[in-house]
Amino acid sequence: MIERWALVSGLKGDLDTYELIQKDLKKTPGNITLFVLGDMIGPEKNCNRLLHRLINPKSNDLQPWCIYGWWEEQILLESGYRGDQRAEALRINKGEEVVKSLTNAVDKSFLDWIAALQFGFVELDCGLIHGSSKDVGENLTLDTPPLTLLDRLTRLQVNRLFTARSKQQFHLELTEGIVNSEVEDLNGNRKKEQKVPQKAVIGIGAGKNYTIYDVGTDNTQFVQAGYKTEKRIKGFGRL
Amino acid sequence: MNQAVISCLHANLPAVEAVLKDIELQGITNIICLGDLVGYGPQPNEVIELIRDKEIPTCQGCWDEDVVDGLDACDCSYPSQLAEKRGHFAHQWTTDKLTTENKDYLANLPYSIRKDKCLFVHGSPNSQHEYLLPDMDAFAALERVENARAEILFCGHTHQPYIRELADGSIAVKIKNAVTKDTQEKEIQLPMRRIVNAGSVGEPRHGGTKATYVVHNDVTNEVKIREVEYDIELTCKAIIDAGLPPIFAWRLKNGFEFAEQAEDASHVCER
Numbered sequence: 001m002i003e004r005w006a007l008v009s010g011l012k013g014d015l016d017t018y019e020l021i022q023k024d025l026k027k028t029p030g031n032i033t034l035f036v037l038g039d040m041i042g043p044e045k046n047c048n049r050l051l052h053r054l055i056n057p058k059s060n061d062l063q064p065w066c067i068y069g070w071w072e073e074q075i076l077l078e079s080g081y082r083g084d085q086r087a088e089a090l091r092i093n094k095g096e097e098v099v100k101s102l103t104n105a106v107d108k109s110f111l112d113w114i115a116a117l118q119f120g121f122v123e124l125d126c127g128l129i130h131g132s133s134k135d136v137g138e139n140l141t142l143d144t145p146p147l148t149l150l151d152r153l154t155r156l157q158v159n160r161l162f163t164a165r166s167k168q169q170f171h172l173e174l175t176e177g178i179v180n181s182e183v184e185d186l187n188g189n190r191k192k193e194q195k196v197p198q199k200a201v202i203g204i205g206a207g208k209n210y211t212i213y214d215v216g217t218d219n220t221q222f223v224q225a226g227y228k229t230e231k232r233i234k235g236f237g238r239l
Numbered sequence: 240m241n242q243a244v245i246s247c248l249h250a251n252l253p254a255v256e257a258v259l260k261d262i263e264l265q266g267i268t269n270i271i272c273l274g275d276l277v278g279y280g281p282q283p284n285e286v287i288e289l290i291r292d293k294e295i296p297t298c299q300g301c302w303d304e305d306v307v308d309g310l311d312a313c314d315c316s317y318p319s320q321l322a323e324k325r326g327h328f329a330h331q332w333t334t335d336k337l338t339t340e341n342k343d344y345l346a347n348l349p350y351s352i353r354k355d356k357c358l359f360v361h362g363s364p365n366s367q368h369e370y371l372l373p374d375m376d377a378f379a380a381l382e383r384v385e386n387a388r389a390e391i392l393f394c395g396h397t398h399q400p401y402i403r404e405l406a407d408g409s410i411a412v413k414i415k416n417a418v419t420k421d422t423q424e425k426e427i428q429l430p431m432r433r434i435v436n437a438g439s440v441g442e443p444r445h446g447g448t449k450a451t452y453v454v455h456n457d458v459t460n461e462v463k464i465r466e467v468e469y470d471i472e473l474t475c476k477a478i479i480d481a482g483l484p485p486i487f488a489w490r491l492k493n494g495f496e497f498a499e500q501a502e503d504a505s506h507v508c509e510r
């Protein structure tokens with residue numbers, strides 16, 4: 001059986017989109033594992049119905065495997081789950097109203113569940129995270145310097161890094177890399193040439209835009225929920 | 240002009256005095272300190288006061304931060320629970336001994352000092368607790384220097400002095416854009432960068448017992464590692480007299496293999 005991962009993020013309380021994705025995935029061939037890479041919540045709409053559905057999937061739902069994202073981090077900060085810190089960055093950038101909207105959008109009974117979510121998953125040689133291995137709020141995009149991308153891959157010791165924070169869908173492959181290192185210490189000098197094996201950073205999108213990853217073939221498909229299955233193009237197919 | 244970079248003094252007054260004397264004998268007046276003035280050693284106030292008297296610009300080290308803000312490093316910074324227990328004891332002992340004035344001094348030290356193309360930090364630009372070991376992944380090492388917008392990064396924390404040059408680097412990338420459906424290939428040339436670790440004045444872990452520091456010539460960019468002998472017995476006696484764990488004295492006399500090292504040196508404590 002073909003093994004595929006569905007990588008979803010940025011639902012921000014949108015149960016309709018989640019249901020649309022679940023519907024899509026039922027039609028997707030293979031053995032599908034659903035990962036929700038954070039931002040299940042947001043300040044725009046009430047998130048309780050979606051959270052309830054994620055925690056209590058319907059009998060025919062794919063079980064979602066969730067991690068926390070930037071918005072979850074903000075509500076945990078604001079609710080005192082991170083010690084004395086509060087969501088100051090959010091407060092400064094978006095204002096008190098947005099902080100209030102966020103805390104109103106999520107019933108307090110869900111906070112313990114959110115606080116128990118992991119930062120990310122490492123599956124096979126792949127890292128599945130919201131932002132980067134450095135910070136849940138870090139945006140990795142096509143414009144991020146390759147040296148930074150390589151560092152974020154190295155921190156998790158993975159060859160593929162799936163990230164959601166930028167909301168973009170992209171596939172950036174580090175095909176080759178080399179650097180010469182010379183160390184001088186009290187024992188003398190040593191030189192080493194270090195090469196990079198092939199690695200990739202994949203932006204999975206947000207909301208209706210999500211990603212299907214074929215574990216066996218290493219093929220990535222960028223998908224928009226609700227589209228009918230079209231002829232798959234390697235790397236850019238739509239389901 | 241030559242500048243001396245010292246680090247990890249660890250309240251070892253005889254070692255600090257010997258190193259400052261060695262610097263003076265070379266006619267160097269420009270000194271920068273990368274922190275960890277206290278911890279492990281028996282003379283925290285004396286070492287801080289000496290550095291303050293000489294007005295040596297200093298970064299805050301992990302021990303300096305911890306005695307002010309409370310323990311930050313988690314047990315993964317220690318090789319064993321026993322080592323952690325000893326570390327916590329030394330932390331408490333140091334906190335009790337320090338004067339309020341000296342605590343304030345440590346609390347107000349900067350995380351980094353920038354001087355033209357040089358950046359001076361205790362651990363790494365990311366954290367006072369991150370170890371930049373000499374053989375860490377070369378691309379990750381280069382990223383630390385490059386993202387700090389420096390050409391030479393001076394650090395300490397590992398207690399092992401080294402000079403590392405990272406050169407002739409490149410990365411090739413292939414980008415597939417989901418929106419435009421374009422595929423683009425490009426090769427990025429990486430700049431030449433250096434990491435210089437000043438070692439440790441007060442608690443060497445380089446395989447010998449001599450205090451170490453580095454001298455950098457900011458015109459020629461030449462860097463030299465200096466080793467300095469000091470009266471180890473004097474420090475060892477002061478450690479025992481102060482009631483600090485005797486192993487702190489024993490490892491100063493015996494060198495690297497008895498020192499405590501983090502198992503995962505690249506680990507960054509996020510507690």
